[in-house]
Amino acid sequence: MIGGVGAMPGQPGALPDEALDALVAVLDEIRLGRPSSRAELVAQTGLSRSVVAQRVSELIDRGLVVEGDPRPSTGGRPPRQLSFQSHAGHLLVADLGATSIDVAATTLDGRIVGHLDEPADIAAGPDAVLERVDKLFERLQAGTRGIGGRAWAIGIGVPGPVEFSTGRPISPPIMPGWDGYPIRERFVARYGAPTWVDNDVNLLALGEWHSGIATGHDNVVVVKVGTGIGAGIISDGRLHRGAQGAAGDVGHIQVAGARSVVCRCGNVGCLEALAGGAALARDGEEAARSGRSARLAAVLDRGRAVTAEDVAIAASFGDPVALELLQDAGRRVGTMLAGIVNFFNPSLIVIGGGVAQSGDALLASIRETVYRRSLPLATRDLLIQRSSLGALAGVMGAAAMVADELFGRDGLARWVAAGVPAADMPGT
Ligand SMILES: [Zn+2]
Structure with missing residues (x-):
């Protein structure tokens, strides 16, 4: 285990609840807000100075947070800015519409660094459509400048109802051949990365809420x-x-x-x-x-x-x-x-x-x-x-969904001790 927070007996590397809560609170501030100093994190989270210091060094040790150069100070020790290590890996997302595929590679905080789209017929069925998603993902990974590390997670949006806990479409009216199809298992097996699937409207909502008008x-x-x-x-x-x-x-x-x-x-x-x-x-x-x-x-x-x-x-x-x-x-x-x-x-x-x-x-x-x-x-x-958000709303929302799941409390609890996200983490 990296870092010094107490491991639970029999669970090497797992964090006790309280430490995990504090870790999530500190990471959320750094990940979703602007770069902050330790003193600012104390003010924003309401946690004590020593708890913030411990969780920050934990996040730095795990490669999720980096410390910048000292800022000019009016006196005393100059504060250092902490920011999210958004290039430690990348996210791959796809927004499947009735007649189109949009894919994007994003940083770990959901910023789009590469985007491709092409016409497609969702009614062609999962094998044909998802094979094209693979091809587009390959092109993104090979051809996107500034893409970091490996794919940490995958997000897929589909134009029909999805049982979120299993990542399967359920009786989708305009998606013949997709009913009950194990989209998640397919991507987990192929990419070794945790995968989440949701309907296009939820992703639009997440996109607008994280980066748009909401x-x-x-x-x-x-x-x-x-x-x-x-x-x-x-x-x-x-x-x-x-x-x-x-x-x-x-x-x-x-x-x-x-x-x-x-x-x-x-x-x-x-x-x-x-x-x-x-x-x-x-x-x-x-x-x-x-x-x-x-x-x-x-x-x-x-x-x-x-x-x-x-x-x-x-x-x-x-x-x-x-x-x-x-x-x-x-x-x-x-x-x-x-x-x-x-x-x-x-x-x-x-x-x-x-x-x-x-x-x-x-x-x-x-x-x-x-x-x-x-x-x-x-x-x-x-x-x-x-x-x-226009045409990019779906992929932006998918990236927001994946980042939320990966860095949310339940997500972090499953993988942070191991250092990188485990492929089988959703629903386990
Ligand atoms: Zn109806």
Whole structure:
């Protein structure tokens, strides 16, 4: 064992609870905040001077923290800045969409140092899609300047429900062949690195919360309006996944009094089947065929199907039918969110996803409905804003997820004594 903190009998290198708590508190300050001196860490953590000194030397011995040059001082011994050793290894992350793969290599604090993307069809199945992820990871590892050490951990985002404890997709509607597929085991076996898997919306929420518009908010709902509709929930400063990982699946809440459209989940009248991107495309196409929208009919004339993005563009040019479709979708999403606001009292709602990014009409309609339908106390300081991270949100969120798991209390407890993360650490 490196460092001098007392090992538990029979568990060489394992830290007693109290020491582990202090280690996590000190590492979090250094890792997530700005570089700090020991005195600043004492003030920020509330730990005693001697405990901070012990944990810092422990982290330095383990190669997770480095000590910089002394800062100029007004008197006494000049303080030294401590910073996170973010290049000791790297993280590999992939964000699998319905029609694309985004991969990134990041530093251990989740900063992207290499990024690649390519079109892909998730319906091609796990073997074909994950083989391409391997190829892209190989290219990143071989071709990224400044990539440090070996891959310490891997994060994968998929466009469907995931049982977080096992890293397996469960009955994902748009991912044929992926139901129950052991994504985690596959990457652990191949890379010898711990792997975590989550759905794309939770990763969007983590990305916005760590590095985007939700930074500094402890209670946030991030809604993704893409082909489908889903939400990621930050509750009391943590991602809330629920008992199995299904929390936030708001797209399948039934809309009261709606026409009976069958959803891809098999139920009737789901929000997603009425207001998601696929629904907008369907209704836009119908408006084009019936001659109600000349601008959307022009899309058909060019020989292709109408997409949700076409509807958003037509609305931004003032097409009344497209505008009505988006306003209607916004009202339905807003009504769902008003219920969430009354139940959960977030300080921020972030609207992301392809449909939300492509125009103002949807966002305006969501805002108007939420403020009208929620209770005054819940909306007094409520902000509703557009997602800020764009195309990199998924990989940034995946990196944030992996860093949280790796350097969180449970994660550190499993590997810090050994010096490097163990491949089999999640769920063990
Ligand atoms: Zn549904």
